[in-house]
Amino acid sequence: MHSSEAAPTVSTTEAEQVLTPSFESHSQLPTICLTGAPNAGKTALMNALTGGSFHTANYPGVTVTLSRGKSKSEFGSQLLLVDLPGVHSTSAVSPEEELSCSVIEGRHDSVQPEALIVAVDATQLERHLRFASFVARQHKPMVIALTMMDLLPRAQQSVNVRKLENAVGVPVVPVDGRTGWGAADLMRALHLELKDAAPRHTSLAVLPDEPVSAYKTIRELLSASGALKNNNQFLLARDSFTARIDRVVLDRYFGFPIFFAILVGLFSSIFWVARPFMDLISWLFSQTGHLLLAVLPAGAFSRFLAEGVVGGVGAVAVFFPQIIILFFLMTLLEDSGYLSRGAALVDRPLAYLGLHGRSFVPMLSGFACAIPAVLAARTIPSKRERLLTIWILPLMSCSARLPVYALLLGALLPGAAWKAGIALGVIYVSSLLIGALVAGLISRLILRKRTASLLAMEMPVYRKPLVKPTLRITWTRSSAYLKRAGTPIIVISSCLWLLSNFGLGSRQPASTEGTRAPLVAASDLDHSFAAGLGQTLEPVLHPMGVDWRVGVGLISAFAAREVFVSTMAIVFHVSESADGQQSGLLDNMRTATFSGTSKRIFTTSSIIGLIVFFFFSLQCLSTVSVVRSETGSWKMAGLQLLFYTGLGYILSSGVVTGLRFLGVA
Amino acid sequence: MSLLDALQNECYQVEDVAGPADERRRLLDLGVTPGEQLAVVQSVPFGDPLVVMIRGMRLALRKREASWISVR
Numbered sequence: 001m002h003s004s005e006a007a008p009t010v011s012t013t014e015a016e017q018v019l020t021p022s023f024e025s026h027s028q029l030p031t032i033c034l035t036g037a038p039n040a041g042k043t044a045l046m047n048a049l050t051g052g053s054f055h056t057a058n059y060p061g062v063t064v065t066l067s068r069g070k071s072k073s074e075f076g077s078q079l080l081l082v083d084l085p086g087v088h089s090t091s092a093v094s095p096e097e098e099l100s101c102s103v104i105e106g107r108h109d110s111v112q113p114e115a116l117i118v119a120v121d122a123t124q125l126e127r128h129l130r131f132a133s134f135v136a137r138q139h140k141p142m143v144i145a146l147t148m149m150d151l152l153p154r155a156q157q158s159v160n161v162r163k164l165e166n167a168v169g170v171p172v173v174p175v176d177g178r179t180g181w182g183a184a185d186l187m188r189a190l191h192l193e194l195k196d197a198a199p200r201h202t203s204l205a206v207l208p209d210e211p212v213s214a215y216k217t218i219r220e221l222l223s224a225s226g227a228l229k230n231n232n233q234f235l236l237a238r239d240s241f242t243a244r245i246d247r248v249v250l251d252r253y254f255g256f257p258i259f260f261a262i263l264v265g266l267f268s269s270i271f272w273v274a275r276p277f278m279d280l281i282s283w284l285f286s287q288t289g290h291l292l293l294a295v296l297p298a299g300a301f302s303r304f305l306a307e308g309v310v311g312g313v314g315a316v317a318v319f320f321p322q323i324i325i326l327f328f329l330m331t332l333l334e335d336s337g338y339l340s341r342g343a344a345l346v347d348r349p350l351a352y353l354g355l356h357g358r359s360f361v362p363m364l365s366g367f368a369c370a371i372p373a374v375l376a377a378r379t380i381p382s383k384r385e386r387l388l389t390i391w392i393l394p395l396m397s398c399s400a401r402l403p404v405y406a407l408l409l410g411a412l413l414p415g416a417a418w419k420a421g422i423a424l425g426v427i428y429v430s431s432l433l434i435g436a437l438v439a440g441l442i443s444r445l446i447l448r449k450r451t452a453s454l455l456a457m458e459m460p461v462y463r464k465p466l467v468k469p470t471l472r473i474t475w476t477r478s479s480a481y482l483k484r485a486g487t488p489i490i491v492i493s494s495c496l497w498l499l500s501n502f503g504l505g506s507r508q509p510a511s512t513e514g515t516r517a518p519l520v521a522a523s524d525l526d527h528s529f530a531a532g533l534g535q536t537l538e539p540v541l542h543p544m545g546v547d548w549r550v551g552v553g554l555i556s557a558f559a560a561r562e563v564f565v566s567t568m569a570i571v572f573h574v575s576e577s578a579d580g581q582q583s584g585l586l587d588n589m590r591t592a593t594f595s596g597t598s599k600r601i602f603t604t605s606s607i608i609g610l611i612v613f614f615f616f617s618l619q620c621l622s623t624v625s626v627v628r629s630e631t632g633s634w635k636m637a638g639l640q641l642l643f644y645t646g647l648g649y650i651l652s653s654g655v656v657t658g659l660r661f662l663g664v665a
Numbered sequence: 666m667s668l669l670d671a672l673q674n675e676c677y678q679v680e681d682v683a684g685p686a687d688e689r690r691r692l693l694d695l696g697v698t699p700g701e702q703l704a705v706v707q708s709v710p711f712g713d714p715l716v717v718m719i720r721g722m723r724l725a726l727r728k729r730e731a732s733w734i735s736v737r
Binding site: 088089090091123124126127130155211212215216242243246247250251252253255256340343344345347348351357454455456457458459460461 | 687688690691692693694695696698699700701706707708709710711713714716720721722723724725726727730
């Protein structure tokens, strides 16, 4: 590491804190790390070697977590393979690169490789061999996996593998991770290197660290040995398949329309294609809840299971179809190579706001869910841009807010679905615009000092994504999301269930043993801890024009935004029928009044106030926990929660007061 | 001359790479080194970033980054 020259964007300790996964199991197997520059075909190779489900992507630096897996047993004695994030530059900039460098240099606490596999793109030998020389300097057993051999004819190049091996002094094995070709040979070479423990003298290891002379030496090495013929990179540039596609998708006039068409397509699939699956899942979970209540002996425990636990799991699972579709389409875009073009297209407008071209991927994901969005921000190299991106992600209208808006707009604009549709469109577009405004204001007013920021982004060649790996990756990422988001949501919703069903001096649900407890025990709610909390908060809620019951909904919505809807159903005594919950709820909300008066709770102004609150306030506590783990401290996560929730409260109160002043009820 | 003034699809040679130390180092690491041939192969709407081909790689560079690279 060139610590003196390294960009001081992220300190080592922080990067490790953020990115160190737990490596508790598999510890008995020898660890082999897979490294390489981004787009070297490393992750496809990982798939081939482990036969497992790993992420493979064509977007620079997309391996967001370390994936690991055991090598397939047909490749000899088993090894633990760990896929390290791609490294462009060893004067590390992004936290991912820093992580990879620390593992390769043996500075990492939990990942200590015994040998390394370096993926080297045959069409970009010079750059990739320079990275291989950084690995070779560590004097650990290593093997070069030569990838992208199938692209050599496109570049009118030819590589002589034997001569290359002699020139670099390290075993070189041509492979194709996508088909598995060469994987067995690679593993054989690796096992031989592991047995032969004597450190090798390689010409790679003696290459200087300084880039200019290192590149010069590599070129001399390649031409003197005859390993590389016809190094004609410009042919690839002008007339290739990739150049033809780029001319269209980066066209001055068509570039943006194509980009927006792709985004619209992506969004419509997230919302329309996922809809029937989401309905099916929520029906399944509500049926499971009913079944549990019917089968288990009546009592607090069965209600806790049916409503708290099954309801909580259902609240997460209902978004699963959207997440799967989002990840599937994103993976297709990444693997095809388009995603980095999209990032290049929007870099200029985003850079103007203090963000980065790569911020667009997290922002896009933010419209589905903030959790994968925060994770996706890892690929942004500069710390300032990464944190600013994470900062505005809660404003992106996540899909958990959709049922809330649907309910509130249904109450605000009864019987006019098209008006509600337009209002929803306005909400979505405004969330993007306000996000842009907040980013621009913060970067101009608060973070005025410009720090190191570099686009310098590789745009990989276009390749046809393969169906099976894409599906595997989609599944890996989606299930990781389910685990990540699901745990806190289930815990929080269980706690909230307990809070809203138990209280001091309440009629304990347990005392109804033997008799059938009603599904919605509203009378208990009136005396519960949650009600107590809501009633304590009532003076605070007054400016928003709502009562404590809505307050309970607002508090429970911190488990997940859509929980607001089910809480409203509980507090406004809606008996659950198979499909009429929403309309029953709307009727009850329309007639609900402040207790002891005939004053309506849900008026035009208070509903608009609630929409404003949900628009700004931070969506859920799971987001807070992910931001904490990604930024390595509670500071930003807590500040974000306070800032957005405070902003939502102030603006909502302001809007309600303003509207009432203007004579809107 | 500056890379910003380079004609599209013409081949140039990198003369010098300037810029702040960290950013300069990263460009050098990426293979943008003096003496190397490069060509601007694609313009993007707004003309920023521009796409150059160097060492067999397409690299999107912001105008700010391209301005540090002098070519002939």
